[in-house]
Amino acid sequence: MLDAFSATRKPTVLFIANPCETSATLNSKEFTEKFDILRYDLDTKEKFIRFLEEHEKDKITAIYGGFPAFHRIGGLNRDIIEHRSFPGNDLKCIVLCSRGCNGLDLDALREHNIQLYNYQDDQDEGLIDDLKLHEVGNDVADCGLWHILEGFRKFSYGQKLARETGNTIVARTKAAGKDGFAFGHEVGNMFIESPRGKKCLILGLGSIGKQLAYKLQNGLGMQIHYCKRSEESTISGSENWKFHGLDDTIYPKLHQFHAIVITLPGTPQTEHLIDLKFLQHCNSELILVNLGRGAILDPQAVSDALAKGQIRHLGVDVFYNEPIIDEEIKVSDKLTSITPHLGSATKEVFEQSCELALAKILRVASGDVAEDKFFSRIV
Numbered sequence: 001m002l003d004a005f006s007a008t009r010k011p012t013v014l015f016i017a018n019p020c021e022t023s024a025t026l027n028s029k030e031f032t033e034k035f036d037i038l039r040y041d042l043d044t045k046e047k048f049i050r051f052l053e054e055h056e057k058d059k060i061t062a063i064y065g066g067f068p069a070f071h072r073i074g075g076l077n078r079d080i081i082e083h084r085s086f087p088g089n090d091l092k093c094i095v096l097c098s099r100g101c102n103g104l105d106l107d108a109l110r111e112h113n114i115q116l117y118n119y120q121d122d123q124d125e126g127l128i129d130d131l132k133l134h135e136v137g138n139d140v141a142d143c144g145l146w147h148i149l150e151g152f153r154k155f156s157y158g159q160k161l162a163r164e165t166g167n168t169i170v171a172r173t174k175a176a177g178k179d180g181f182a183f184g185h186e187v188g189n190m191f192i193e194s195p196r197g198k199k200c201l202i203l204g205l206g207s208i209g210k211q212l213a214y215k216l217q218n219g220l221g222m223q224i225h226y227c228k229r230s231e232e233s234t235i236s237g238s239e240n241w242k243f244h245g246l247d248d249t250i251y252p253k254l255h256q257f258h259a260i261v262i263t264l265p266g267t268p269q270t271e272h273l274i275d276l277k278f279l280q281h282c283n284s285e286l287i288l289v290n291l292g293r294g295a296i297l298d299p300q301a302v303s304d305a306l307a308k309g310q311i312r313h314l315g316v317d318v319f320y321n322e323p324i325i326d327e328e329i330k331v332s333d334k335l336t337s338i339t340p341h342l343g344s345a346t347k348e349v350f351e352q353s354c355e356l357a358l359a360k361i362l363r364v365a366s367g368d369v370a371e372d373k374f375f376s377r378i379v
């Protein structure tokens with residue numbers, strides 16, 4: 001039975017990640033009048049349960065998961081969702097700032113009528129003013145563009161040598177690995193090349209893949225080929241992007257590509273897609289960039305190919321043993337470029353994802369819309 005104290009309490013929003021503190025929604029009269037706020041820094045599952053026990057009287061109506069969501073405690077599994085201290089009766093929704101929702105037991109959430117939302121910006125759901133469409137796709141694509149350019153031009157390696165030597169001529173000579181004047185177009189036995197006119201295969205032409213295709217075509221002058229589940233209908237004839245099925249018919253075509261970029265999700269179908277067989281069909285000048293998930297690459301096959309000089313460059317933003325960066329990739333500064341999973345890490349994404357997440361909490365708490373029409377609703 002509710003005591004008088006809890007009956008008069010406002011609904012509470014539990015933040016397990018820091019929001020954007022300057023968020024207009026967070027600081028709005030509507031939000032501050034409607035909700036109490038609780039903050040909790042996740043540590044272990046046991047400590048989280050204890051925290052929930054201590055806050056049983058708070059009417060936790062929404063959880064703001066931010067980007068890390070529940071990863072630090074190994075996910076949000078049925079054990080936690082069905083624990084007697086989990087706010088099952090009050091909790092209406094969990095909102096995430098990331099696109100992925102791995103590690104959350106979707107069936108258990110569904111059974112307990114807890115709505116789950118992730119970040120989506122490819123459609124305007126009418127939640128916030130001035131939505132910047134395709135913000136994540138655009139920003140992750142910038143990261144991909146950098147890795148591809150690195151693969152052709154090896155600028156970071158040149159930068160490293162320039163810092164070490166403090167002399168442009170010595171840096172170029174060192175890169176070439178020979179005595180005498182070096183123009184800079186050689187790195188060991190590899191030629192620095194222009195990406196212009198070369199073919200790039202994008203595996204997974206979704207939100208990120210499409211933005212990357214525009215940048216590679218219009219920025220670097222590359223020819224675009226792509227694989228996805230079915231041919232993309234929204235591409236205009238002038239773009240001239242070529243579709244290929246992602247099945248056995250792809251192998252004999254792989255040799256023509258100078259760059260292959262992965263913007264696929266990590267699923268059982270994509271796990272170890274880039275394996276020995278795939279790499280054996282690729283061009284030895286291949287620039288391979290992974291922006292999707294680490295497990296899409298078979299790590300042994302990729303590190304063997306790098307060691308044997310069977311690929312020109314590996315660019316990665318996601319890692320097999322993430323957050324650990326595999327040793328072979330870490331030490332190989334001439335053949336690899338690495339970014340620590342920061343494809344979407346911009347102020348714009350941080351701010352917009354927070355506004356969208358808080359707007360969803362307001363909408364769900366108000367209960368005045370048929371939430372299931374939302375593109376960003378997962379459960």
Ligand SMILES: NC(=O)c1ccc[n+]([C@@H]2O[C@H](COP(=O)([O-])OP(=O)(O)OC[C@H]3O[C@@H](n4cnc5c(N)ncnc54)[C@H](O)[C@@H]3O)[C@@H](O)[C@H]2O)c1
Nearest residue numbers: 204205206207208228229246263264265269291292343344
């Ligand atoms: N590096 C980063 O910072 C970052 C940020 C966001 C997302 N990601 C990763 O990138 C992935 C893609 O993101 P998105 O927003 O472009 O997703 P999306 O859903 O818009 O696009 C995914 C594309 O992959 C295709 N696809 C999926 N499985 C396939 C299969 N088995 N065969 C052929 N095509 C297949 C889909 O048809 C779609 O075109 C995410 O799932 C996530 O893993 C990385």
